[in-house]
Amino acid sequence: MTSTAQELHPAPTLEPGRTILELKGLEKRYPGTHALKPVDLAFKSGEIHAIVGENGAGKSTLIKLLTGVMPRTSGDVIWEGKSEALATPHEAMALGINAVHQEVVLCRHLTVAANMFLGEENSRYGILQQRAMVKDAQKIIDDLGFDLPAHVVLGDLTIGQQQLIAAARATVRGTKFLIFDEPTAYLTRKEADQLFKLIRRLKGEGVTIIYISHRMEEVFELADRVSVLRDGTLVGTRNIAETNDAELVKMMINRSIEQVYHKEHFTPGAMIVEARNLSGKGFENVSMSVRAGEIVGLYGLIGAGRSEFVTTLYGRHRKSAGQILWEGKPVQVNSEHDAIRLGMALAPESRRDQGLCLNLPVGLNLNLPIYKRISSNMLISGAKEKAEADRQIAGLRIKTPTRSALASSLSGGNQQKIVIGKWLAHGAKLFIFDEPTVGVDVGTKAEIYRLFGALLSKGAGIILISSYLPEVYELADTLHVFRRGKLVATHGFRTANHEDILTQALAEKQEKLGGQK
Amino acid sequence: MSTEAIAAEKPKRNYNALFGLTLLALLILLWVILSVATQSFASGNxxxxxxxxGSMIAILAVGQTFVIITGGIDLSVGAVVGxxxxxxxxxxxxxxxxxxxxLITLLVGVAIGLFHGFGIVKMGLPPFIITLATLTSLRGIGLLMTNGNSISINNDAFQEFSRNSFVGVPNLFWMVILVGIPAYxxxxxxxxxxxxxxxxxxxxxxxxxxxxxxRTIYMAYTLSGLCAAFVGVLLASRIGIGNPTQAEGWELQAIASSVIGGTSLFGAVGSVxxxxxGAxxxxxxxxxxxxxxxxxxWQRIITGVLIIVIVYFDGLRRRGK
Structure with a gap:
C-alpha cells in the first residue's frame, strides 16, 4: 500500500440521504434476558445518527450485532438493498462497517504507523517498508489535522491521543459505516474538537456515522438524528432540530433532568485534610483543604495534574515538597496503606486497570478493603463476608445475579458502583472520586450523586475529579481549577460561569469553545 | 467442605469442586482400569x-499453586528440593x-523464597527470570558444597520415616495431608x-x-520455598542421600500438576x-x-499429551461458562 492520503479517502460513492442500512425486526435474546427487542431502523448515508440510552439499554448489543461480533436471534439486516447475514466481524468489515470503541483496542507496544496499517502492511518481497509506512501514516494524520507524530510508540501517547489514532485508523479502511462508542470518554475538549472535525469530514464524504454518547451536548453538537433505547426497546427517533435535552432524558429514563444533579448542602464541619504547598510528579505547590460535609471539585484537562495530586495525597506516589495535615495534625503518608489507615478512600480513574479485579467475584471485590475487619485470627468469617457483600449489593442497587458472579460480567455502571461501594463499609472520612461517572448512564449517575449526599450527611468529605464541567459545577461546594500541574483558580458553588472556568483550564491557548453550553 | 462458610465464592467454588470431582473421577477410572489390566496394581504394596x-510432587504443586495464583511462577522448586x-x-x-x-533446612527454603520475593518486589525482576536464576545457581552451590559427590546419611531413624506407614497409610502420604489441610x-x-x-x-x-x-508476593514465594524444602527433607529421608542434582525437572511436574488441577497460569484461578x-x-x-x-x-510422551488434553477441556468448559 503506497497510496497517498487522498487515495485512502475515496471520493464519496454514495449519494447522501440514500438508505444504506436497514434493520427489520432485529432482535437479540440471551438465555434469561431479552437484550434487544425487535428494532426497525434505517440509516442514511452521510448522516450522523446518535444513539442514546442508559447502560444496559441495548446499545452495546446493537453495536455487536452490526459489527458481526455476535449473531442475531432474528430479524433482517439489509445493506444497500441486500439482506446480509453479518455473522462475523470480518464480514462486517468487508462491507465497510467499522467501529471505534471506548477503550482503545490497538497494540500499545507498536508505533502509531504500525497500528495504522496493522493487517495491511506495506511490504516489498516480504520486507516491511517501515519508512514508507511512517510517511504515509504521518500524511494521513496531518491531513486530518491531528498534531501527532507517526513514528512514536502508541503507548507513549495519552489515552485521548490513542483514541484519535484509532479513529484515524478506521477512516483508512474504505469505511462506509462507522460506529463511535463513547469516543470522547477519555478525551480533552481539544482532542474532542479534533475528533468532531474528523467525524464531520467523514459525513461530508458520505459515510454513515453512528455516534453513541452519554454526553447530551455532544449529541446536539454533532448529530442529525437521534434514536433512544430503553430496556432493549427503541423508544423513538427524532430529528435533532425537533427535540431537546429534556425530552431525550425523559425518553431515556422517565425522569426529569433536574433530578440528575442532586445536590444537598451541608454546613461544612471540621477540617479533614489539608495540603500545604504540596508538590510531586506532575503538579507543584498545590494548597487546598477538605472539610466534613463538603465536596471539593478538581476540574482541568486530563494531564493537568489533578489525578497526580490526589494519588500523591493517597500515598501512591512520593511528594517532593509540602505538607499534609490530617484533622489538623501533620502526617506522613508514605503508602496507600497509611492513607487508608488515616481514613482515606480512593475510587480510581480507570476501573479496569485500577479499580476492579475483573475475574473475581463481585463479593470479593466489595469486601477487599475490609477483610481485616471481617476476619478474626486470620480466618474470614463466612457469614460476615456474605452479609457485607449482600448489604452493599442491595444498598447500591448493583445489578448482579449473585454476589459470586464475576465482576467482568457486569455492565460499566454496575462495575463503577463496586469501585465506589467497596469503600462505604470501610468507614472512610475522605472519599476521593476520580472521574466517577465516565461511561456511566444518566440513571447510574443520579444514583452515584445521591450517594455523595449520603456520605456527606455522615460527616465525610469528598474530593471529586472530573473532566466533565457540568458535573463538578453542579456538585462542588469549592471548585479548584488545575492547569499544567498548578492550581490556577478557586470558585465557590456556582459562583463562576462555565466559560470563565473553561478559559482558566485552557488559558492562553485561546481555545474555541464552540458547543460547550 | 462447608459451602455455607465460603458462600461469597459459591458458584466458582461449586464449579471448582465439580472440576475436582471430574478429576477425582478420572483418577478413580484410571485406578479401576489398571486394577483390571494388571494383577499387581491393586496390591497393597x-x-x-x-x-x-505422588506425595512429593503433590506438596510441591501446592506451593507452586500459591505462586501461580498471584500470576507468577516458581521454576526453582526442583533445585530447592535437591x-x-x-x-x-x-x-x-x-x-x-x-x-x-x-528446622534449619526448612528455614533455608524460607530464605530462598524471601530472596525470590526480594528480586520480584524490590529489583523488579520477572518471576520467571529470578526463579530460573535460582534454579541454576542452587544446583551449582550444592555441587560446590558436595564436590559433586552424594552424601550418604548415617541415620537409620531418619531414613525409616519415609519407608514406614501409619495405620496402613505411608508416612509420606500423611505429609500431604499435613500440608494440604493448613494450605486449604x-x-x-x-x-x-x-x-x-x-x-x-x-x-x-x-x-x-x-x-x-x-507482602502478599513475598508470602507466596516463601510458602513455595518452604514446601520445596520440606519435600527436600522427605526426599533425603526416602533415598538416604544428599545430592544437589536430585529432583531434576520436578518444577515442571509441579507446574503440570497444578495446571491439570485447574490453576490458570494467568493468575487468580486455582485451588488446593x-x-x-493432578499430582x-x-x-x-x-x-x-x-x-x-x-x-x-513413551511415558513422557503420554504425560505431555495428557496435559494438553486435560487443560484443553478445562479451557473449553471455562469458555462455555
Missing part, C-alpha cells in the same frame, strides 16, 4: 508405592539433632488467601484497596485440592505405565 511417588537434601544430609551427618536439622484453610478461608487471588487478578486495584501487594489430584493422576500414569511395561520414553 503397589498402592503404597504409588502414594509415596539443595535441601544436601543441607539436611550435611547437618544430620554433622551430628545436629534430626529435629533441628529439619489458608487459601480458601483466610484473608491472605483472598489477597493472593486479588493480587493475581489486579495488583493495582488491590494496592489501592489497601492490600499489601509486596486440584493440584493434589496423583500423573503418578498413577507413570506407575501404571511401568506395570504395563510401557517404554519409559
Amino acid at each position: 503397589n498402592i503404597s508405592n504409588l502414594l509415596r511417588q 539443595f535441601a537434601t544436601v543441607i539436611a544430609a550435611m547437618l544430620i551427618n554433622a551430628g545436629v539433632p534430626v529435629f533441628l536439622a529439619i 484453610i489458608f487459601l480458601h478461608h483466610s484473608r491472605w488467601g483472598r489477597y493472593l487471588y486479588s493480587v493475581g487478578s489486579n495488583a493495582e486495584a488491590s494496592r489501592l484497596s489497601g492490600v499489601n501487594v509486596q 485440592h486440584g493440584p493434589l489430584l 496423583f493422576i500423573l503418578a498413577t500414569i507413570n506407575n501404571g505405565a511401568n506395570l504395563l511395561n510401557v517404554n519409559a520414553f
Whole structure:
C-alpha cells in the first residue's frame, strides 16, 4: 500500500440521504434476558445518527450485532438493498462497517504507523517498508489535522491521543459505516474538537456515522438524528432540530433532568485534610483543604495534574515538597496503606486497570478493603463476608445475579458502583472520586450523586475529579481549577460561569469553545 | 467442605469442586482400569508405592499453586528440593539433632523464597527470570558444597520415616495431608488467601484497596520455598542421600500438576485440592505405565499429551461458562 492520503479517502460513492442500512425486526435474546427487542431502523448515508440510552439499554448489543461480533436471534439486516447475514466481524468489515470503541483496542507496544496499517502492511518481497509506512501514516494524520507524530510508540501517547489514532485508523479502511462508542470518554475538549472535525469530514464524504454518547451536548453538537433505547426497546427517533435535552432524558429514563444533579448542602464541619504547598510528579505547590460535609471539585484537562495530586495525597506516589495535615495534625503518608489507615478512600480513574479485579467475584471485590475487619485470627468469617457483600449489593442497587458472579460480567455502571461501594463499609472520612461517572448512564449517575449526599450527611468529605464541567459545577461546594500541574483558580458553588472556568483550564491557548453550553 | 462458610465464592467454588470431582473421577477410572489390566496394581504394596511417588510432587504443586495464583511462577522448586537434601544430609551427618536439622533446612527454603520475593518486589525482576536464576545457581552451590559427590546419611531413624506407614497409610502420604489441610484453610478461608487471588487478578486495584501487594508476593514465594524444602527433607529421608542434582525437572511436574488441577497460569484461578489430584493422576500414569511395561520414553510422551488434553477441556468448559 503506497497510496497517498487522498487515495485512502475515496471520493464519496454514495449519494447522501440514500438508505444504506436497514434493520427489520432485529432482535437479540440471551438465555434469561431479552437484550434487544425487535428494532426497525434505517440509516442514511452521510448522516450522523446518535444513539442514546442508559447502560444496559441495548446499545452495546446493537453495536455487536452490526459489527458481526455476535449473531442475531432474528430479524433482517439489509445493506444497500441486500439482506446480509453479518455473522462475523470480518464480514462486517468487508462491507465497510467499522467501529471505534471506548477503550482503545490497538497494540500499545507498536508505533502509531504500525497500528495504522496493522493487517495491511506495506511490504516489498516480504520486507516491511517501515519508512514508507511512517510517511504515509504521518500524511494521513496531518491531513486530518491531528498534531501527532507517526513514528512514536502508541503507548507513549495519552489515552485521548490513542483514541484519535484509532479513529484515524478506521477512516483508512474504505469505511462506509462507522460506529463511535463513547469516543470522547477519555478525551480533552481539544482532542474532542479534533475528533468532531474528523467525524464531520467523514459525513461530508458520505459515510454513515453512528455516534453513541452519554454526553447530551455532544449529541446536539454533532448529530442529525437521534434514536433512544430503553430496556432493549427503541423508544423513538427524532430529528435533532425537533427535540431537546429534556425530552431525550425523559425518553431515556422517565425522569426529569433536574433530578440528575442532586445536590444537598451541608454546613461544612471540621477540617479533614489539608495540603500545604504540596508538590510531586506532575503538579507543584498545590494548597487546598477538605472539610466534613463538603465536596471539593478538581476540574482541568486530563494531564493537568489533578489525578497526580490526589494519588500523591493517597500515598501512591512520593511528594517532593509540602505538607499534609490530617484533622489538623501533620502526617506522613508514605503508602496507600497509611492513607487508608488515616481514613482515606480512593475510587480510581480507570476501573479496569485500577479499580476492579475483573475475574473475581463481585463479593470479593466489595469486601477487599475490609477483610481485616471481617476476619478474626486470620480466618474470614463466612457469614460476615456474605452479609457485607449482600448489604452493599442491595444498598447500591448493583445489578448482579449473585454476589459470586464475576465482576467482568457486569455492565460499566454496575462495575463503577463496586469501585465506589467497596469503600462505604470501610468507614472512610475522605472519599476521593476520580472521574466517577465516565461511561456511566444518566440513571447510574443520579444514583452515584445521591450517594455523595449520603456520605456527606455522615460527616465525610469528598474530593471529586472530573473532566466533565457540568458535573463538578453542579456538585462542588469549592471548585479548584488545575492547569499544567498548578492550581490556577478557586470558585465557590456556582459562583463562576462555565466559560470563565473553561478559559482558566485552557488559558492562553485561546481555545474555541464552540458547543460547550 | 462447608459451602455455607465460603458462600461469597459459591458458584466458582461449586464449579471448582465439580472440576475436582471430574478429576477425582478420572483418577478413580484410571485406578479401576489398571486394577483390571494388571494383577499387581491393586496390591497393597503397589498402592503404597504409588502414594509415596505422588506425595512429593503433590506438596510441591501446592506451593507452586500459591505462586501461580498471584500470576507468577516458581521454576526453582526442583533445585530447592535437591539443595535441601544436601543441607539436611550435611547437618544430620554433622551430628545436629534430626529435629533441628529439619528446622534449619526448612528455614533455608524460607530464605530462598524471601530472596525470590526480594528480586520480584524490590529489583523488579520477572518471576520467571529470578526463579530460573535460582534454579541454576542452587544446583551449582550444592555441587560446590558436595564436590559433586552424594552424601550418604548415617541415620537409620531418619531414613525409616519415609519407608514406614501409619495405620496402613505411608508416612509420606500423611505429609500431604499435613500440608494440604493448613494450605486449604489458608487459601480458601483466610484473608491472605483472598489477597493472593486479588493480587493475581489486579495488583493495582488491590494496592489501592489497601492490600499489601509486596507482602502478599513475598508470602507466596516463601510458602513455595518452604514446601520445596520440606519435600527436600522427605526426599533425603526416602533415598538416604544428599545430592544437589536430585529432583531434576520436578518444577515442571509441579507446574503440570497444578495446571491439570485447574490453576490458570494467568493468575487468580486455582485451588488446593486440584493440584493434589493432578499430582496423583500423573503418578498413577507413570506407575501404571511401568506395570504395563510401557517404554519409559513413551511415558513422557503420554504425560505431555495428557496435559494438553486435560487443560484443553478445562479451557473449553471455562469458555462455555
